[in-house]
Amino acid sequence: MAIPIIQLENLNLYYDKGKPSEVWALKNINIEINKGEYVAFFGPSGCGKTTLLYTISGIDISKVTDGKILINGRDLRQFSQKELAIFRQMGIGIIFQQFNLIPSLSVLDNVALPMAFLGVSLDRRKEEAANLLARLNLTPYAGRYPSELSGGQQQRVGIARALANNPPIIVADEPLGNLDSENANKVLEFLKELNEKDGRTVIMVTHEAWSLRDAKRIFYIKDGEIVKIEEPKGKTETAKSITSHVMEELYPDITSKELIAKSLSHLFLRGYSNDEIKRFEFFLVQRFNDKLDKDTFRAVLDRPYKHGGLGLWKQKAAKIAEMTEELIERRKDIDRIHKELELNLEVPLYEEIRKLSGWLLEEFSGKITDIQKIKLEEIVSERLRKIISSEDFLKVLRLPKNEFGLGLSLRVSQRMSDKLDSILGDSEPALMQ
Amino acid sequence: MQKPKILLVDDNEVFQILFRDIFWLHGIDQKFDLQVTDRIEKAELIIRDQATRPDIIFMGLVLPMEKDGKIIITPEAGFKLLDEIKGNSEWEKIKVIIFSSYNDKNYIKKAKDMGAYMYLVKEKNLPQDLVQLLDSLYAEQTTSVA
């Protein structure tokens, strides 16, 4: 019986050890992962799953205070800086939630980059990178820059890059969080392929239960500890049942209503920050417990975040409110709601902003710089979250470039603003400062 | 059954780590026994001893060699070792693969003429290429009678 490819023994990690802000992030972790397994680290944000992942990847092991990180029997903690760099080059391929592509390099160069660190010649790199892009169906985009690609495409570039030096271990840190339904499923399929076809060991870190469907073993993590290891028995178990399982383990004192709220909040608010999701959970539970009536709940969804609400735009708020009512009035049961949300994943915020920005730019026939694009996405985001009003949006569109606006003409700005308003549908001015 | 042996002769520390790590990461250390040295003189000793004699040798060309009391770094070293191996009836069966940083047509021709099994240029080879090569070498090694 071969030794496990990854073995963690009594691993302990502290942030700011010795200082008042000390955090015991990983507590006596013991894990064994075998070669060719597909496992997941699942838990709420801040539980330490990401820290665990980066420790295995050799990215941040300086804060480990005791224990061993054994990869095929060798302890990373004994490695010199040089050896660790080589391990990161060849041993692990990382896929990030934020894609983390280098914006000033073309797609092909991004995929080729890990090979450059090994000193491989330019033509060999380009050849291999082209092969990888072909495998991920990205060949037409080889010469483009990351900013020109959609979220799903960028993530696939990230996967291609992770494969560059043929690592036996693939590590994915919330890879689907910024992807819409179609792309999320594509990426999930790719990860499965990497595991089943290539025989690579895959570790996925996630807080969205529906993404666990291909994992053979799930490690549930809470507060830096592994509370449970589960092997789901195939397709019969839905994400919902996994989730409830999990929640019961993670939060033994939880009521069933809170359980439902927790499982739904992530699905409703994909791509939102942890604070926003927590707040939503709170209000949802309040609504379930009838502490908030229908209209007040709706108002909360609309109210800007700064003023204690969630600042959701009209359609989103309406959809959430509708589904909530369906649950409360028992028109649909929780399983059904879950299924609907999983089959048609909510477009994550990031992707929503990109799509809207792209759609608005159809009004403008000229050339737009990267900075302008970023600025536009910024103000669309603020508009969606009701941080700025329709007038403010228009103002920034017209503001000259050297004053950090977009410098667009009145006609174009008006058209774009009107277009956005038609989508968002609210005419109430946002409450500022 | 004893595992076939591979000897790496290279004086670049980083490359030694890289080569070793490929064995470690991809489980090739289950297939081959790997030994690493940085000098042709030491390599000679390893080959001489039947207990440690490798079946396959990967070596660079430009290596340190002792000449006239001084240590110089020259492709002569690699060719000298290659010559010794191929010139010895007991050792000539060892597969010698030149794995060098130099993409020099003359070196390549000379090495092949002297009986090198392959000539690989370092910068043209990715880890996956090496893994593939080692896998096929293993298949050859285990199907043929030693």
Added chain:
Amino acid sequence: MDTESHHLSFLDILRLSLRIFKTKLARTLLTILGMSVGIGTVLFLISLGYGLQYILIGKLVTTEDSLITLEASYPAESSLNIPKNKIDDISKMPGVVEISPEAEYSGEAKNGGLTGLVVVKAVNSNYFRLSGTTPDIGTVFQEEEPGAVVSNQAAKLLNFNPDATSLDKKISLILTPEDNSASSSQITINEPLSIKGIINDDNQAPYMFIPMSIVPVQPTFFKSVLAKAKDINTVSSVKDELIGQGFVISAKIDLVNQAQKVMNIITTILGVFGIAALIVSAIGMFNTMIVGFLERIYEVGVMKSLGATNSDVKRLFLMESFVMGFLGGAGGIAIGIGGGQLMNLILSVVSVRLGGKPLTLFITPIWFVIMTLVSSSLIGIISGFWPARRAAYLSPKEAFVRK
């Protein structure tokens, strides 16, 4: 063994560093431009300094030999002349390779009916070479071809035009020696001498040079003697020796040294400005590098998580700043030399229009160009040190975990 392999190669680092022209074009160009203008200005000024020095010394040192030649004479107040045997002694001195004595007479020069009084200096033909006296019009006389080299005042005195039309015209001479001997015996030059050359000299009384060989009575006392030293290092020992013998020495080399001292002071001042300019551009470069670094913390983290080593990242930043420094220097050289050449062109056109020779006022020595390039590149590299070190020590994780 090559340490280059299995790291980010030099070429790749260069290619990666050239992205600064793509992503931050304005900022990069401005930084380089700032350095170029600073360096260019200094280069321009120093070229001016060099040009002036060149012209000045060129005027002083007309022949090669005149630099290592001394003129020895007895102090004017003493009214002493140098006897022949003394001249011979001087010629035998170990450091002296050649001499040219000068005997002075009062002369009555005649051109047709016109007579004028001129100072006549009888010399050998090597006098001109050793003293660096060159006629502005015409040439000097040779041993085989006797003639006279007159000052323009002398020419005018005798009603000759002080220009080329007077060459080969004849002058008759009667000489009166100026020595202490009581005899005021006059010496008549039998053959009239033709004018070979004219020297423009309005600062002295009319004079003329004639070959010593045509004076029927060879002089036994001399006004002064030129002594050429073996080489430039022997000059001062010969000078000291002669001073010890009571002579008064005038040497071109002293003038040159003084001129050079002045020029050096000017050049040093310009150099100070130069350093100030370099410091200012270095500050600009530091700023660019620091700002660039802060923006790239994310990118460094990503690269490190992909396997870039600390030294890879360090070299990336150093290469970027080196490229900027090098280009700043190259741009400065282009501006400085270009500006100088342009001025040379303009001045030459103007001076030729006014009847003079083309003027080269701006000269840039090659070693200075190389030094500029090297220092600008060094400044580039140095300004990259801080971000390179900081980047090298960033842990991959802290760099890219962003809010």
